[in-house]
Amino acid sequence: MIYRVRHRTTYDYEDEVSVSHHVVRLTPRNLPVQRCWESYVAILPTPPVTSSHFDYFGNTLTSFTMQEPHDCLIVEANSNLEVTAVAPPDFSGSPPWETVQESLAGSPSDDILNALQFVFDSQRVRSNAELAGYARESFPGGRPLLAAVLDLTRRIHQDFRFDKKATEVATPVQTFFEKRRGVCQDFAHLQIACLRSLGLPARYVSGYLRTMPPPGRPRLVGADASHAWCSAWCPVTGWVDFDPTNNCVPSDGHITVAWGRDYSDVSPIYGLLLGGARHKLHVEVDVMPLA
């Protein structure tokens, strides 16, 4: 699929903001199955300096500082890219999940080191015995890893409700687990926490969904906004994405922007304002399939 993606964030400040600092992660990654032809971040008013670099996880991080008083800020990312559809992996042919866990203790190859980045507690995701207990139902002894993760994806989708009003950006996983309602960020964090509680590597992926579904298919939850899902590591296949909010395995309908240990590693846009202004925030995401 070829897409044009437009992600526009508008801040309306009640009072003038004199100085503000921002970091954004809005440039889609280049992957074997995803080719980003073009991407640029436009900022209005134009800041004097904008700089970009790859962060620790290889995401493009753009930072800029607004140095003149302003009462409105627009950050718009436009990207053209192509995502290749891939056949789903062989779920039942993947190695038993326990051997995956054990393989991490082996000699630290680049692959293993990469996986180990995502197996420990991070700022927003802390593993615990309760979550391990919940996850264990999908992980009976000897079950192939990917089959087990697929089952966990299905159960999370079934046990938890999508509800935009139930949680906020900072809601901890444990609260979501108890209230059973939340948004894609919470679904992804929960699945990551479950996998890590079993000693399995899992990472947080942020990106987009195509806005209009193919004919005859339902519109997916989370379109028209940033989306997030989970990725599990398999020593044979590498990283495999799972979308617990939609109970699906992402293919060419999911566009990957960034990944990290949890939301705080990849938040699309983050800033600090000097001036103590309250603001109204408006986000628009347009994912247009071109061909």
Added chain:
Amino acid sequence: MSISPDTLDAPLLAAGYSHTDGVYDEMSAAPGVLRPHWDALIGSMSALGADELVRRWKIARQRIRENGVTYNVYGDPLGMDRPWNLDSIPLLIPPSEWDSLEAGLIQRARLLNHILADLYGPQQLLRGGLLPPALVFANPGFWRACHGMPTAVHPYLHLLAVDLARSPDGQWWVLADRTQAPSGAGYALENRTVLAETFPDLFREFQVQRLASFFRSFRDHLLNLSPTRHDNPRVVLLTPGPFNETYFEHSYLARYLGFTLVQGADLTVRDSRVFLQTLDGLKPVDVILRRVDDSFCDPIELRSDSFLGVAGLVEAVRAGNVVVANALGSGLIESPAFMPFLPHLCQQLLGERLKLPSVATWWCGQPNPLQYVLDNLDFLVVKPAFPAQGSTPGMEPVFGGKLRGDERSRLIARLRERPCDFAGQELVNLSTVPVWSQNTLTPRRVVLRVFLAASQDSWIAMPGGLARVSPALDTPVVSMQRGGGSKDTWVLSNLPVEAVTLQRPRGQPLELNRGEGTDLPSRAADHIFWLGRYAERGEHLARVLRCILIRLTGEFGAFGTSEWDSLMKLYDCLASPHSRLSEEDPQGHLDQWRDLEQEILSLIFEEQRSDSLNAVLSRAARAVAQVRASLSSDMLRVASQFGAAHTSAWGYASTGEALAVLNRCIGTLAALRGIEMENITRGAGWHFLGAGRRIERSIQLVGLFRAIIVPLSPRTWPTLEMLLEVADSGMTYRSRYFTELQAAPVLDLLMNEEANPRSLAFQIHDLLEHCRSLSGRPAGAAWPVSKQAHLEEAAANLFRADVRELCEPGESGLRKSLDQLLAATGAALPALSDAITNVYFSHAEMERAT
């Protein structure tokens, strides 16, 4: 070998010093046998005699108090500003022992720096299996945003501290590495200063290695780090602020090294460069010596809940525009979990044997060490392996052997559940050192903190250190937070010691810099302004209270209704919102008299009462604390007297004592004013101080006039006399008008007479001078011109009016036109003050946008 103590001829002071079996004592090799380097010291001290020691130490402690050396203890009733606890006997280290320690320390600095450079760079140590990945990836101290920084040319560790302990066999062991933002070097220097001044004779006699060259080298190193401008780099010391436990040290070091002390809010990042917000605008910053933990240094890329840092700092470092020392991320290697790997890493990375061993440590993140810790729990101390994450407080070290049944099983469960998070460490039977207590020497446990600073391609060790002693012989933990004491450490030399100062090397001509190098942060200006206001308010209050209190005692004791009324009128000028006097008229004179006396005592001493003298001076002291580093040591010594009205038992104070306190306060405040007038450069800071004073005194004078002169009363002279006394103008008045007291001449002298430094006209005139000076400065663009104009107009109207006419009795028993003119001026003053504060104190909170 057995020696009977009484046959020995140990120096006087060491007689009866108890020797604990199985413990290394720094001073005595065996009961009654002193080690050679101690023998001479104790001999010389004994020669001075106990009385002389006591006398000298009393002066030394006075000095510590006056210098404001404090260590803030969290959750302590003494809390802020607990005086520094220093022992008079130094810890001695002989030359040969120091040489090997020094070599081990420098090697350790190289090793730790090497490890950091790898982990924040290529991570070969993980790939090669030399360090377990979990040690780094599970560690919240590993900041991914700091990975891949352009630090290749600089070390990660510019200053590090190592805590050393000596085991019974005499071997030194490393207890902990302090790589984050090590504290203590400044306290060590202050300890040295005090000891060298107290025992100049001993200090010369023992060829003690000086500390100054270490600090000079460190300062030069920091100046040379400047990434852009080599001729005149600006280095700042970043502190979390006065509530930090070691804030004294931050301000002390900043002044000693000649760097500007700043808080996060004083710095700003523009165009990926760091600037200091000063009264003269933004000034570029080249090097930041930080005392803020790395995680708090940038709310954008590090901990987002931090208010102590500088938004955008990481990006500025990444852009190569500023150097932060220690490098952001350096706290990683403080983790005790690294210790077991150091011997092997040293061999692999440096090709050398690790010279200075760490205390035996087991990181539980690996199966065998975990099992060892579980099996030997009784003999180990269990520590968190990693720094605390987020807002959850870290675990305190736990002594396995001291745990009761359920505590023990809970710890074992935690160890099994999250093994990565813990490390077990062998308990060291710490050596003992003599401390001088109750006129005798008694042994205490000791831990020595030593310091290393980067210097060119290597590190140099400070020849000395901060020795910390336990509060009691049987306390196994040595910590300033737990009430321990400290000692100076004397590294002895075989060679004559050269004196060093911190002056610049000779021969380099300095560029002449007239005017002022004002690096005064804008935030500091606000504190200085308020210091002026509080100091003046304190003086006014002290004078009014003294005026009343004197009349309640002695000769004035018995008086008639009119005197009483005047007294109450003066009291009413204070307009205390917390007055303890009952509204109703009390029955008899005696009760009135007692009630007013109690009320005055409360107004002097009661700390909880926000308008008491005690509270006002506390606020002045807090303002001083905020700007310590910009004030001279003489000024700080005077300010240390602000606590004169501190007493826990004010209810029992006699009026005599209270009067003495008031006189002392007035004297202290006058001394402060004297330093202001004679010893401070007329820079922006001085103008802010002056403006604050003038505004406050004007407000007080206007209040007095409105309360005392505006209302007509038949017998005004007692009140007028008090007014002259409070305004310190009685002498001038009497020299002109003798004893005849009338409203018009009093008002003329106190309001209009510009030659009288206590008059309102003088205050306003001087205030406007300060305003002109401040608004003309580069940062004066935002000066509240209109508020200043309001005041000028109101004041002009007041002074233009004829004093005699103003004092003519009007209707309804009031001098109405005087009142109106005073009210207009009285309103313009606080308005100007608020506006100045708004312009210079941009404590606009940072707000988050997600």
